[in-house]
Amino acid sequence: MNLLKHTLRHIEEVVLDSQGDIRKKFKAFAIPSGSLGRLEELATIYASIKGDLNCKLQYKKIFTMAGDHGVVEEGVSVFPQQVTEQMVQNFVAGGAAINVLARHIGAKVIVVDCGVASQLEAKQCLKIKKVGSGTRNMAEGPAMSREEAVRSIEAGIELIEEEMEEGLDIVGTGDMGIGNTTPSSAILAVLGKLDAEAATGCGTGLDEKMLQMKVGVIKKAIDVNRPNPNDPIDVLAKVGGYEIGGIAGLCLGAARYRMPVMLDGFISTAGALIANAIEPKVNKYMIASHVSAEKGHRMMLNLLNKIPLLDLNMRLGEGTGAALGIGIMEAAVKLLNEMATFHEAGVSDPYMTEGEPIVFE
């Protein structure tokens, strides 16, 4: 609990410098004012977080957080539980979608066992931060204890601190855990004060009948546990997951060390909701990479007041959306660093003295 408390005490508010030096730098570039749209916004977010007009984006890491879920015994996924471990091995071998996309953008993938149901051995790209061997079935009682919930968040914070040593400029979140759209929907329902129906989607591919059953399981889990919507750690403990807590910890740890967090899809955003409820200052460190095809994701993004960069109908997780988002963020930061000004390029500037500051979301 000390690490979490200490981290929360040190998270500073980000003040977006959207009308100051960063805006001035963009206005001097040889382009019509504001014509880079959200690329200027992204560069402004990045440079404001770093507090440096000449900041670089070099070290990119995507944390693929894995955990198992006792609730799978209710039949909420079409995949068997052992797929979590099998996919962790696939990540380690480099053959998964997140490996391909991370290589594409020059990012490193850190796979983390936050609570897989089987024993895994640490490897260079696989870290063991196991809080338990899978959560308990939340339809019958709390998924984990309050202490375990705090421990899962602290594991995420520890990862940031460990990876900073080698270099870390931007954090991408990702997840793997058979059944984990179920706790994510439950978190959305509780924190967003929504009916289970509204918050629940088809995950990896449920049909209508299985979806109705999943809604029933989520309703039951909320009924049985009565998570307190004003206590996000209680929500995480009762209807969450170890990897979801880990993702919340990544968000809090990144904010504490002034790093942006590129959120992936539905499960990552569930973790972000927990982090945001614990400490709202974390919000401005978060960027939504994409909106997933999973039904409740846009509602989650609305709760965080985020407009996603991409809408490509993806619903895979692992950090795949975050990887694409980091590629766009890096492009934006390079524009801030590498573009020529009207003066340098010898281009006539009709806006030499005017132009109004652009307004961000």
Place this chain on the structure above:
Amino acid sequence: MNLLKHTLRHIEEVVLDSQGDIRKKFKAFAIPSGSLGRLEELATIYASIKGDLNCKLQYKKIFTMAGDHGVVEEGVSVFPQQVTEQMVQNFVAGGAAINVLARHIGAKVIVVDCGVASQLEAKQCLKIKKVGSGTRNMAEGPAMSREEAVRSIEAGIELIEEEMEEGLDIVGTGDMGIGNTTPSSAILAVLGKLDAEAATGCGTGLDEKMLQMKVGVIKKAIDVNRPNPNDPIDVLAKVGGYEIGGIAGLCLGAARYRMPVMLDGFISTAGALIANAIEPKVNKYMIASHVSAEKGHRMMLNLLNKIPLLDLNMRLGEGTGAALGIGIMEAAVKLLNEMATFHEAGVSDPYMTEGEPIVFE
């Protein structure tokens, strides 16, 4: 005219292999079926065009087509005409947004003088395909002759043939030309059968009064010239531009050699509309990288039946949207080439025998 005729004769229909071998390959990957969304769609488009399940995406080139417009004497832009040439020099020096974004995705920028009003000298990355020294003022008569229109299209086709020698897997379009949203809006109005008001936006930054004046200029140009909406070369000649014809030529040339074309924003899509009206088979070779903030762009994309990959409120042109789009396309092609199957990864596959084909736009 021979080159254009010859090119049109050799454009083949693309048959999207969305239920055949490509779909089978994606279904075998260790992911929930369909979970890569539009990334699978992009890879399918790419491999279908190439006709090769193991196709690579290596040589990426963005053609930034520059031209001047006689209509600027009507006051349709806040920038003076010499900015076209100044920006061409900025592209050559490597300091513009398109240079930064092309470096980011590992693409080469080919700057092309399609009809800049001043004399430019060819350089390694600057090709001279000048049809005229700026078009004539379309508010007073045709922007160019029919022969010049054909010549501008053939210049685009020639570029494809020249650049293929070194290697060319995907074509990105781009533009530079002070005043060129005006002919682009006129093309949209004529081919889309829209009022000039509906087709006209603020370009690089007009205020409401200047916008009304620009609408009046476009109305007048259409009134004076009476372009025939069923004859796209007549439309290009009367209310188009040299770089817009060049972009149409890039689309036709790319299709003739079975290469995908990543369209940039408003001006590029005006060129694509011309190409699409000349030969509808070109349509399936085109991908819309983004929807621009320029008012008429979404209407253009609707006419082409394209859903953009990105919506980042950009309105710069140069090929900047195309560069980001090519980055995403390359990610998709890498997924097709590099992912492990359920079998290779030792992951349990609940869909071993089922799963329905995904449906594209």
